[in-house]
Amino acid sequence: MFADTSYDALSMDDIARQAGVAKGLIYYYFKSKRGYYLAIIEDAVAELVARAEQTRDLPPAERVQQTIDGYLRYAQHHQAAYRAIVTGGVGFDSQVLAIRDGVRERLISTIGALAWGLSSPPPVARLALIGWMASVEGITLDWLQGQELERDAVRALLIRGLRDTLCAIEKFAPQCPAPSAPRL
Template sequence: MNISQQRGSSERSQVRRAELIATGRKLFADTSYDALSMDDIARHAGVAKGLIYYYFKSKRGYYLAIVEDSLAGLVARPAGERDLPAAERLRRTIDGYLRYAQHHQAAYRTIVTGGVGFDTEVQAVRDAVREELIATIAEGAYGRRDIPPTARLALVGWMAGVEGVTLEWLGHQEPDRDAVRELLTRLLRATLRTIEELEPSCPAPSGTP
């Protein structure tokens, strides 16, 4: 097989893997991990079960790949919009977070509560998501990810509150998402003001949401 053929094979493999992940995102959007068997997944995807094992090794590997892919854009889009004011980037980060939770409720609950089972792989995904969100908020507020310990603790506390509020909201779907976003942005504003008082090196950005 020449280089061109190898490249074509690799590209087809990547496309097929992406298609399987896209199918999985739809299946797991509102269905729990335990409710779907590999036979169910293969039937919905229109492929042999062995193909899923080939790409992802196991059901859990498949699910974690879906979760990681779904969350990849959660913080990347608002964090990458450098032309927007800091306050607007922060607001969009929160809105994107809530949209993801609303449209991928089963996956969101798994990430926050460890619904697949408490093991090192699941914990690593959950921790990575939290770390990236905290880093994105810090970058949006201060233009950097490396912040003093007190500032980090404050944002970790805010993030824990976000998870609790979001889980409660998903259980009732009231108030609407705009109202929840406003609540969380106000809580973030209070957190950033508190950080500024305790850490003068981290002033709250002007126009903080």
């Protein structure tokens, strides 16, 4: 419903009616419309992270492809939730930004663990990965606006950006070598 109606225009009565439950039940579990909204964001984030973690057993090149493709599919099919996660929700929402930052940290930890066996990469690697993730978010948001490129082309662009980022990290942090170039 938040995808089709602005946050301010949506009432708890509307939410309860759509869910087919009494409004009091929603207040019991979520305390407020904001609590319900944050629960939706947290659920969306959990789904996004779960998609990334499902690829752990794949070979590295396939894992990267599947993870980024899953990310783009999620953004494409859950645009309102994706935009809320990436842009901070309604206005400047510090709680949504904290959720987003938590996702970024989990993804950086996952990339560090898979690439170098380090769940806490050195500062230069973390900073470079934050930059790559910010570019992923910006590219994805822009792509969602017009979707002028096929998802495969966007995925290839993001994979190349990750590869270039990992090579740059290696130059500044030799203890974090870039994985050998996969055949994609």
